[in-house]
Amino acid sequence: MDLPRFAPMLATPGRLPSAAVDERWAYEVKYDGQRTVVYLPGDGTVLLRSRSGADITAAYPDLAPLGTALGNTAAVLDGEIVVFDDAGRSDFERLQSRMGLAGAPAKAARMARLVPAHLILFDVPLLGTGPLASLPYTERRTALESLGLTGTHWSTPAFIAGHGERALEATRAAGLEGLIAKRLDSAYEPGVRSRAWIKIRHLRTADVVVGGWLPGHGRLSDLPGALLLGERRGGGLRHIGNVGTGWSDSERSTLAGLLHGAASADCPFTPPPAVPGARWVLPRLVGEVAYATRTRAGLLRHPSWHRLRPDLTPEDLDTRTS
Structure with a gap:
């Protein structure tokens, strides 16, 4: 049939x-x-x-x-x-x-x-x-x-x-x-x-450290298309995924200024993630993201940018859990 x-x-x-x-x-x-x-x-x-x-x-x-x-x-x-x-x-x-x-x-x-x-x-x-x-x-x-x-x-x-x-x-x-x-x-x-x-x-939230970014396309090439996220572990920074949604135009512009001001030639992640075209920054910017679940490797699934956390420093996150 x-x-x-x-x-x-x-x-x-x-x-x-x-x-x-x-x-x-x-x-x-x-x-x-x-x-x-x-x-x-x-x-x-x-x-x-x-x-x-x-x-x-x-x-x-x-x-x-x-x-x-x-x-x-x-x-x-x-x-x-x-x-x-x-x-x-x-x-x-x-x-x-x-x-x-x-x-x-x-x-x-x-x-x-x-x-x-x-x-x-x-x-x-x-x-x-x-x-x-x-x-x-x-x-x-x-x-x-x-x-x-x-x-x-x-x-x-x-x-x-x-x-x-x-x-x-x-x-x-x-x-x-x-x-x-x-x-x-x-x-x-x-x-x-x-x-x-x-x-x-159901979405969970996590406080994260921004360690790098990927530029947007076309007229957004000087603005972030995605942020590379990390978690503090034992004084180091472990890559836990990238986020490219959740911000307004004004928030994206604010993030761009902070990222350009923190530009670095060195990758802050251990081990370095395989992300072609990444631009590294000093790991001092803290934000909050929402996400659905984590993989067994600890990567965030379906992350979305929530807000900056100027009240936190990366060192504050060493003992925090999401």
């Missing part, structure tokens, strides 16, 4: 819906993984496509048994491929060892044994011969849950209707990435970044 292609519906970053409309929304845990549309033609095979539409089936041989999970019933499912850490949280860094292996089946099979993948299912835009995309979220979820898709390598986690504040706090306490809020009456809009789906991330 030839199944129609579906581009995944996308969520818009935003805030938790207000208490006045809370009961009109469903809340799902936000996972940090690889978005995937799953095609089950009902002949025992499975086809996985990434958000871009690329065929990634061969990268995940551990998900091949899903092809027989619904017998001869055809379906198109929407979900997220994740790898869990030892605490049961999705770990994007571990998942990266599974990504990009569609052209290397032998390595993909080996990695499937070492780093097993898990498919989180949360929508069904087509079931049998009937498209469900135009139906409300609640009806699609009922159809999805009726399929009983729970196995070693896939599951259909529950959602809750209403109680958004409680759900957000529960995910924060559990160390999860956040929530996806979905309007109960919303249709499935293929390829659309919709306000009917809102992603709410």
Whole structure:
């Protein structure tokens, strides 16, 4: 059976819906993984496509048994491929060892044994011969849950209707990435970044030392396009990533003046990061950044500049934790 292609519906970053409309929304845990549309033609095979539409089936041989999970019933499912850490949280860094292996089946099979993948299912835009995309979220979820898709390598986690504040706090306490809020009456809009789906991330903050910068492009070539961030460890400065968002035009200009005034020929990081074109500065500027998570190597994921911290010196950060 030839199944129609579906581009995944996308969520818009935003805030938790207000208490006045809370009961009109469903809340799902936000996972940090690889978005995937799953095609089950009902002949025992499975086809996985990434958000871009690329065929990634061969990268995940551990998900091949899903092809027989619904017998001869055809379906198109929407979900997220994740790898869990030892605490049961999705770990994007571990998942990266599974990504990009569609052209290397032998390595993909080996990695499937070492780093097993898990498919989180949360929508069904087509079931049998009937498209469900135009139906409300609640009806699609009922159809999805009726399929009983729970196995070693896939599951259909529950959602809750209403109680958004409680759900957000529960995910924060559990160390999860956040929530996806979905309007109960919303249709499935293929390829659309919709306000009917809102992603709410928990962000952490860190006090950091600026050790260098990368210039912007074009007319911004004399202004910072990104800052190279470090943490003080034992008197030294360790690179923990770069930030290139979160500031206003006036803040960018202020930072440019401070960076030019602190220019240095020497890299302040130990060990020096491999960042072509970096311009080094004396490590005396302290700022605060917001970020989603850290990698096991300590790098900040999704950092965003928050503010300067003129009340702090780099030495103040030696014993501080983020």
